[in-house]
Amino acid sequence: xxxxxxxxxxxxxxxxxxxxxxxxxxxxxxxxxxxxxxxxxxxxxxxxxxxxxxxxxxxxxxxxxxxxxxxxxxxxxxxxxxxxxxxxxxxxxxxxxxxxxxxxxxxxxxxxxxxxxxxxxxxxxxxxxxxxxxxxxxxxxxxxxxxxxxxxxxxxxxxxxxxxxxxxxxxxxxxxxxxxxxxxxxxxxxxxxxxxxxxxxxxxxxxxxxxxxxxxxxxxxxxxxxxxxxxxxxxxxxxxxxxxxxxxxxxxxxxxxxxxxxxxxxxxxxxxxxxxxxxxxxxxxxxxxxxxxxxxxxxxxxxxxxxxxxxxxxxxxxxxxxx
Amino acid sequence: xxxxxxxxxxxxxxxxxxxxxxxxxxxxxxxxxxxxxxxxxxxxxxxxxxxxxxxxxxxxxxxxxxxxxxxxxxxxxxxxxxxxxxxxxxxxxxxxxxxxxxxxxxxxxxxxxxxxxxxxxxxxxxxxxxxxxxxxxxxxxxxxxxxxxxxxxxxxxxxxxxxxxxxxxxxxxxxxxxxxxxxxxxxxxxxxxxxxxxxxxxxxxxxxxxxxxxxxxxxxxxxxxxxxxxxxxxxxxxxxxxxxxxxxxxxxxxxxxxxxxxxxxxxxxxxxxxxxxxxxxxxxxxxxxxxxxxxxxxxxxxxxxxxxxxxxxxxxxxxxxxx
Numbered sequence: 001x002x003x004x005x006x007x008x009x010x011x012x013x014x015x016x017x018x019x020x021x022x023x024x025x026x027x028x029x030x031x032x033x034x035x036x037x038x039x040x041x042x043x044x045x046x047x048x049x050x051x052x053x054x055x056x057x058x059x060x061x062x063x064x065x066x067x068x069x070x071x072x073x074x075x076x077x078x079x080x081x082x083x084x085x086x087x088x089x090x091x092x093x094x095x096x097x098x099x100x101x102x103x104x105x106x107x108x109x110x111x112x113x114x115x116x117x118x119x120x121x122x123x124x125x126x127x128x129x130x131x132x133x134x135x136x137x138x139x140x141x142x143x144x145x146x147x148x149x150x151x152x153x154x155x156x157x158x159x160x161x162x163x164x165x166x167x168x169x170x171x172x173x174x175x176x177x178x179x180x181x182x183x184x185x186x187x188x189x190x191x192x193x194x195x196x197x198x199x200x201x202x203x204x205x206x207x208x209x210x211x212x213x214x215x216x217x218x219x220x221x222x223x224x225x226x227x228x229x230x231x232x233x234x235x236x237x238x239x240x241x242x243x244x245x246x247x248x249x250x251x252x253x254x255x256x257x258x259x260x261x262x263x264x265x266x267x268x269x270x271x272x273x274x275x276x277x278x279x280x281x282x283x284x285x286x287x288x289x290x291x292x293x294x295x296x297x298x299x300x301x302x303x304x305x306x307x308x309x310x311x312x313x314x315x316x317x318x319x320x321x322x323x
Numbered sequence: 324x325x326x327x328x329x330x331x332x333x334x335x336x337x338x339x340x341x342x343x344x345x346x347x348x349x350x351x352x353x354x355x356x357x358x359x360x361x362x363x364x365x366x367x368x369x370x371x372x373x374x375x376x377x378x379x380x381x382x383x384x385x386x387x388x389x390x391x392x393x394x395x396x397x398x399x400x401x402x403x404x405x406x407x408x409x410x411x412x413x414x415x416x417x418x419x420x421x422x423x424x425x426x427x428x429x430x431x432x433x434x435x436x437x438x439x440x441x442x443x444x445x446x447x448x449x450x451x452x453x454x455x456x457x458x459x460x461x462x463x464x465x466x467x468x469x470x471x472x473x474x475x476x477x478x479x480x481x482x483x484x485x486x487x488x489x490x491x492x493x494x495x496x497x498x499x500x501x502x503x504x505x506x507x508x509x510x511x512x513x514x515x516x517x518x519x520x521x522x523x524x525x526x527x528x529x530x531x532x533x534x535x536x537x538x539x540x541x542x543x544x545x546x547x548x549x550x551x552x553x554x555x556x557x558x559x560x561x562x563x564x565x566x567x568x569x570x571x572x573x574x575x576x577x578x579x580x581x582x583x584x585x586x587x588x589x590x591x592x593x594x595x596x597x598x599x600x601x602x603x604x605x606x607x608x609x610x611x612x613x614x615x616x617x618x619x620x621x622x623x624x625x626x627x628x629x630x631x632x633x634x635x636x637x638x639x640x641x642x643x644x645x646x
Contacts, residue, residue: 118481121473125447136460141455
């Protein structure tokens with residue numbers, strides 16, 4: 001039997017407390033940008049309300065304990081993490097010139113680069129304002145560490161773009177920075193609101209964040225586009241080298257000799273995706289993601305059974321998407 | 324006798340404590356970005372070390388008391404404020420496509436938009452990390468409030484671009500957001516490190532920040548370019564309507580009928596600057612800046628004489644640049 005570890009399922013497993021907090025997170029985010037000008041608020045709001053999985057706020061909740069005890073500190077922590085995530089998405093879309101995200105026009109497509117850059121900056125500063133309102137200085141420390149990592153990861157991705165010889169180690173470090181540090185931050189912030197050890201929950205968060213990114217990179221090769229919201233091989237066309245290609249180029253000489261810049265069309269990118277798939281590289285990448293999740297679950301600290309189950313469900317969920 | 328209220332003069336007036344702290348601020352900023360990758364660090368570092376007046380860190384120092392008592396909290400506060408300022412400059416240059424700042428290539432010119440956006444984000448998150456390391460939650464609150472204002476102000480400027488009918492009130496609100504809120508934040512952070520009342524020092528900071536922006540907008544009309552580092556009328560060519568034009572268009576029909584988008588060259592912009600100057604609008608703007616500074620000095624709370632003098636010197640300095 002296949003478990004579907006969607007956010008809804010985990011929310012249900014986490015009991016009424018989780019859905020109460022998640023509801024307050026949504027409410028808080030939608031009221032948050034009032035007073036920042038109609039235009040800005042509209043775009044920032046559209047970004048936030050476009051939704052997404054709310055996986056990071058959910059992790060904040062579950063890391064704080066199950067059943068979740070609603071508190072202003074917890075809600076603010078969850079909101080702050082999601083706002084940093086949203087800010088990153090808005091800036092990433094500026095850099096990529098992306099026109100759609102989650103089926104809606106991106107801020108950069110709807111309002112231009114200027115508006116999108118300012119919107120991202122505003123979301124970013126509101127994240128810290130929100131945390132400072134109800135959080136502790138150690139929470140600010142954790143979130144700013146995560147935010148620095150995200151910026152460094154974004155940069156690393158740009159620095160390594162088009163370089164097909166990028167090493168596995170460097171790829172994993174990039175995943176850690178661009179994705180895993182914020183999952184770590186989410187778990188740390190949750191732990192601060194609850195009573196669990198922040199350090200080990202943070203490590204758990206970092207591991208499942210890495211697995212999340214590994215799976216994202218697999219989905220870029222497998223699609224289907226109607227689930228991922230982007231054409232297969234979009235990373236390849238962006239010059240972003242990920243694990244499937246790293247493994248594939250060790251197994252197929254044509255892939256090893258591939259010049260990414262020569263790819264011009266979605267069709268060509270899809271052909272490369274097929275070649276990567278044929279090498280068995282996706283299984284290697286998926287096995288690694290599963291191993292990371294398994295190890296993450298093993299290293300969970302001593303927690304109440306309900307909390308452990310809910311966190312394990314999220315961990316399984318990040319590698320079971322679309323499978 | 325004309326007072327030259329340069330940072331150097333104020334630093335001297337503030338005694339050894341100020342220069343010690345300012346030295347530690349520089350030292351701290353240059354060590355700060357180690358560990359964020361060679362490329363990123365290089366660009367962020369270049370931005371920081373290109374200097375500038377360090378007026379905001381100086382305000383943090385002076386608001387904390389004179390003689391300044393060096394503490395980690397004070398140094399971190401001063402660094403955090405300057406990093407937020409630097410982040411804003413980097414993103415502004417991306418939006419403006421500016422190629423030079425302070426006589427050096429901008430990050431966007433040297434490394435491209437991608438790198439510059441990530442560099443700005445990193446500087447921004449390092450600001451909060453720095454503050455969280457040694458500061459209080461109320462300091463984070465003040466800085467995040469200021470940072471949100473900066474983003475909103477940037478956006479307001481873009482929203483109002485090319486609209487010559489922008490009102491005085493809206494112009495002043497834009498100045499408050501894009502400049503004055505960070506001066507307010509600097510004074511509040513300083514007050515938290517010392518013992519003076521943060522609220523009234525914050526108001527003082529906001530007032531001189533407004534005066535600073537008023538003078539900046541005057542200097543855009545008067546030049547000289549070799550002092551301001553940009554051609555006369557650069558704001559006009561960017562579509563940014565400021566007080567000199569707002570006043571001028573009430574006094575000269577040609578200015579009232581001017582279509583900013585029709586300006587194509589630096590020569591045409593310089594001609595408009597001459598027309599604005601001929602209306603006496605610059606005197607009106609300068610008088611307003613002086614009045615704002617005078618009122619700011621009056622509203623300073625009860626402070627030790629040395630601290631008051633140093634703060635007054637900075638206040639006078641912001642409206643005496645290049646005069």
